[in-house]
Amino acid sequence: DGNVIRVGTDATFPPMEFVKDGKRTGFDIELMEALAKTMGKKIQWIDIDFKGLIPGLISNRFDIAASAIYMTDERRKVVNFSDPYYRGGLAVLVRRDDTSIKVPEDLNRGKRVSVQVGTKSVSYLRDNFPGVERVEVEKNQAMFDLLATGRVNAVVTGRPAAVEYARTQPLVRVLDKGLTTELYGFALRKNDTALAEQLNKALQTLRMNGTYDALTDKWFTRKD
Numbered sequence: 117d118g119n120v121i122r123v124g125t126d127a128t129f130p131p132m133e134f135v136k137d138g139k140r141t142g143f144d145i146e147l148m149e150a151l152a153k154t155m156g157k158k159i160q161w162i163d164i165d166f167k168g169l170i171p172g173l174i175s176n177r178f179d180i181a182a183s184a185i186y187m188t189d190e191r192r193k194v195v196n197f198s199d200p201y202y203r204g205g206l207a208v209l210v211r212r213d214d215t216s217i218k219v220p221e222d223l224n225r226g227k228r229v230s231v232q233v234g235t236k237s238v239s240y241l242r243d244n245f246p247g248v249e250r251v252e253v254e255k256n257q258a259m260f261d262l263l264a265t266g267r268v269n270a271v272v273t274g275r276p277a278a279v280e281y282a283r284t285q286p287l288v289r290v291l292d293k294g295l296t297t298e299l300y301g302f303a304l305r306k307n308d309t310a311l312a313e314q315l316n317k318a319l320q321t322l323r324m325n326g327t328y329d330a331l332t333d334k335w336f337t338r339k340d
């Protein structure tokens with residue numbers, strides 16, 4: 117059915133994509149729904165762990181991956197990205213009672229850091245923080261739980277999700293200083309240029325008609 121686009125997501129990452137009361141919601145979900153509507157299409161959502169997103173896209177299980185994906189050079193080798201739709205970056209979450217980590221560089225002194233498999237957090241820490249002991253988990257919830265229960269010293273994840281988790285879990289805080297600045301994009305197959313063009317055009321429309329701003333106001337405390 118040409119009127120249906122299949123969109124893959126790992127809906128475990130509030131406020132970007134998550135499940136609430138049995139329903140997928142979040143900034144990426146509502147933005148994709150609005151984009152599809154603008155394109156005159158319906159979405160069929162496909163749930164998948166983050167590390168399966170790019171393989172699933174390439175093997176044609178779905179047409180778009182919408183899951184707080186950073187537009188990295190490594191990923192650009194294998195997929196195409198839409199125009200960027202939001203700015204994020206890698207942030208560090210620590211326990212409030214831990215005074216040994218004040219800036220990200222403190223992680224390099226043998227700290228245990230949980231990260232989600234397949235994310236930029238993994239490659240970034242591997243390449244830039246050789247002193248970190250990475251604890252790689254499949255699920256975002258497990259990544260956060262390890263910190264709350266004191267089994268790791270920190271979490272490295274996207275800033276919007278880190279801020280949201282700290283809002284709900286008073287034991288933890290986000291370090292002011294982050295690790296990187298990154299842009300989020302929707303991933304598409306390299307040969308699917310027509311869909312990429314439609315998606316970018318729809319994104320322009322939503323930026324001009326106020327829908328985009330309404331969604332960022334709704335989902336983020338940081339306004340920009």
Ligand SMILES: NC(=O)CC[C@H](N)C(=O)O
Nearest residue numbers: 183184185186235236274
């Ligand atoms: N778990 C997530 O959804 C975040 C992934 C992270 N933004 C990345 O692109 O690597």
